[in-house]
Amino acid sequence: MMAYKKVGFDQTTFPGKLGLDSHNEFLAPVTVEGQITRMVYFAPLGKTPLEVHRNYEQALKAAGFKALISCTPRDKGCEHMRYGFDDHYRAMKEADFHANRDRQPENSALYKYMGSLGGSNMLGTDDLYFTYGTLAKDGKIVHVMLNSGKVYNTDFTTTYIEIAEPQAMEGGQVTVNADGLRSALQASGKIALYGIYFDTGKAEIKAAESKTQLDEMAKLLKNQPALKVYIVGHTDNQGNLDANQALSQQRAQAVVTALAKQYQIAPARLASKGVASLAPVASNADEAGRAKNRRVELVLQ
Structure with a gap:
């Protein structure tokens, strides 16, 4: 895990259709209020974005996930979807790469790249796969968004995961638009x-x-x-x-x-x-x- 953020109650948006507007906002945005969790994971070195992304999709499908939007590097505009959640990433807490570098073997790829990691380039810049959909959990609809791709200037594949779970907030409850x-x-x-x-x-x-x-x-x-x-x-x-x-x-x-x-x-x-x-x-x-x-x-x- 390279970055993480969990908020007990907040608002976030997901795309209602593939693509972005002129302000890099999702098209036909789906707004959700509730518990928001965001994570960035690095896959083991050597794993391709396709393999990693398909494994996430497979695990989600087993849990009842239904994809509403999905695209691959061959689809026009897929590589731009990450701009729709760049601002989400900027609010996350990144790992302290410099402090953690000494814990890695000196000949490892992570040791090599730790000093220069950080920023939204960790969302992936090449060979990008994107999926958004929903699954039922405890009588509610949970929204899940995935983006997998190559980390800028490294050999690592990264996956950005965002999960929105409608739930009660202090003083009231969630309203679904x-x-x-x-x-x-x-x-x-x-x-x-x-x-x-x-x-x-x-x-x-x-x-x-x-x-x-x-x-x-x-x-x-x-x-x-x-x-x-x-x-x-x-x-x-x-x-x-x-x-x-x-x-x-x-x-x-x-x-x-x-x-x-x-x-x-x-x-x-x-x-x-x-x-x-x-x-x-x-x-x-x-x-x-x-x-x-x-x-x-x-x-x-």
Whole structure:
């Protein structure tokens, strides 16, 4: 590992399509808020960017990863995708190469290059492979971006990895924008939403706190007029199952009603379902797990 950065709650962007605009920003950006992890790894000397990148893709696919964008050095513009996350890299903490150099064998390639390593050239400058996609984890959609290539002026292959995991922040929960909703539905057919709020034991939506998430849900539905979805309410396991069943149904219906009345989404495109605590995404043994289980899900019909 040559560089690392983990932030408990932040915002990042991923590409909705291959390419960059005139400001080196991703095209059709997908914005995600939550826990962000960024890493840079060097592969063993002699490993090519193709071999390294395919191994990462293979491991991710085994975990349920679905690639949304993927390109190789033969694809026009692939070598430029790294400029879209150059600023992400600059905020990372690099290894102290000078201090670590003495730990390497004097005849090793790392010893040779340690003194001059550093900076965004470690993202790779030649023979670049890029992949972005999503996978389902604990009822949420995790976003993963990979970039593998040759490190500038060395014989090493490097891989930049960025992972965004939607999760709760202090004082609130994650709001997923319309692009993120679309990507998640395409990848997994559903997405857990934590930006719609209710008081404990009640089914009335807290309008001010929930407006941002409802706005994004409505934007998605208006942008895709043929889309039909289930709004599914979930609770934790505290209290009576029958009461929780009724509450989860009422909350799901409250979201349907809000989308229909406030945003003029055709009611025929929406169906409410309540499943109480029957589909948990975490343990109900502690409050952290119960908070994950109290959610509204958007599910493709």
